[in-house]
Amino acid sequence: MSGLFGIPANVVYATAGIYAVLVLASLVVWAMRLAHPGERYQELASRTESWWWMIGAFTLCVLLNQTVAIVFLAFISYLALKEYLSLIPTRRIDREVLLFAYLAIPIQFYWAAIDWYGMFIVFVPVWTFLFFPALMALKGETQGFLRAVGTLSWGLMMTVFTLSHMAWLLVSGDKINPIAGGVGLLFFLVVLTQFNDVAQYCWGKLTGRHKVTPSVSPKKTWEGLLGGIATTIAVAALIGPYLTPMDWRWSALAGAILGVSGFLGDITLSAVKRDLGVKDASGLIPGHGGILDRVDSLTYAAPAFVHFIRYFFYP
Numbered sequence: 001m002s003g004l005f006g007i008p009a010n011v012v013y014a015t016a017g018i019y020a021v022l023v024l025a026s027l028v029v030w031a032m033r034l035a036h037p038g039e040r041y042q043e044l045a046s047r048t049e050s051w052w053w054m055i056g057a058f059t060l061c062v063l064l065n066q067t068v069a070i071v072f073l074a075f076i077s078y079l080a081l082k083e084y085l086s087l088i089p090t091r092r093i094d095r096e097v098l099l100f101a102y103l104a105i106p107i108q109f110y111w112a113a114i115d116w117y118g119m120f121i122v123f124v125p126v127w128t129f130l131f132f133p134a135l136m137a138l139k140g141e142t143q144g145f146l147r148a149v150g151t152l153s154w155g156l157m158m159t160v161f162t163l164s165h166m167a168w169l170l171v172s173g174d175k176i177n178p179i180a181g182g183v184g185l186l187f188f189l190v191v192l193t194q195f196n197d198v199a200q201y202c203w204g205k206l207t208g209r210h211k212v213t214p215s216v217s218p219k220k221t222w223e224g225l226l227g228g229i230a231t232t233i234a235v236a237a238l239i240g241p242y243l244t245p246m247d248w249r250w251s252a253l254a255g256a257i258l259g260v261s262g263f264l265g266d267i268t269l270s271a272v273k274r275d276l277g278v279k280d281a282s283g284l285i286p287g288h289g290g291i292l293d294r295v296d297s298l299t300y301a302a303p304a305f306v307h308f309i310r311y312f313f314y315p
Contacts, residue, residue, distance in 0.1 A: 080158075
């Protein structure tokens with residue numbers, strides 16, 4: 001059944017539900033800050049405000065038009081790669097190579113847009129992986145060659161290849177999801193991954209005692225991790241049957257996968273930032289850092305969810 005702008009009605013209802021939660025969260029934060037003036041809840045207020053902007057941009061682009069959504073996701077990938085390249089040390093001689101790295105974004109998302117899975121799945125891991133080292137070698141500079149090749153290849157994998165799975169899911173999901181199409185699957189992936197981040201943050205604030213990786217992400221606790229995953233599983237089991245071709249059991253399993261993979265993506269990017277000596281990738285989003293800080297969980301969750309769905313639900 002179609003809803004607003006031809007979008008599946010279930011997705012429209014789910015979107016309305018998210019905005020209702022955001023309104024409630026904003027009221028709670030406002031009441032907490034009114035009761036306790038000062039900086040105590042400033043971080044929470046900044047996070048809530050940022051959520052309005054992020055959810056607003058995502059839902060507007062995804063709900064209006066598939067092409068607009070793919071362009072929007074490609075732009076997010078571009079911003080993530082741009083932030084990454086601004087953080088890592090690069091050689092002056094590789095500037096032209098970096099231009100080709102940016103050109104890989106529209107090409108990769110084009111394969112997703114036309115649902116050419118064979119090329120989509122090998123373009124970055126195989127062809128750019130082989131092309132860029134050869135291009136660098138032709139420059140004739142061997143000093144720092146291995147580091148330059150490694151950091152660029154890894155960056156393309158994390159900011160372009162992994163995130164492009166969202167675009168492929170949006171397009172290809174229409175084949176296997178009569179309930180809400182590809183947009184329902186993408187909605188399930190993105191909302192639950194981000195919800196898992198919030199749930200782990202809240203559980204960690206409330207009950208966190210035992211650190212998971214003190215040297216990588218000191219605020220991550222086992223209580224927050226397990227509480228967040230459990231909450232994500234419960235929400236996934238509740239909304240999955242209305243947005244995806246999965247029943248509540250499969251949805252719960254998908255929620256567990258998103259919870260664990262999202263956490264792994266988070267700490268992996270945290271390790272990178274620790275190594276580089278920075279707290280946030282940038283200051284673009286108040287309370288959240290940059291785009292790379294916001295999509296870190298999706299770098300693992302998107303491919304994990306896509307291949308889970310493809311393995312079990314595609315013919």
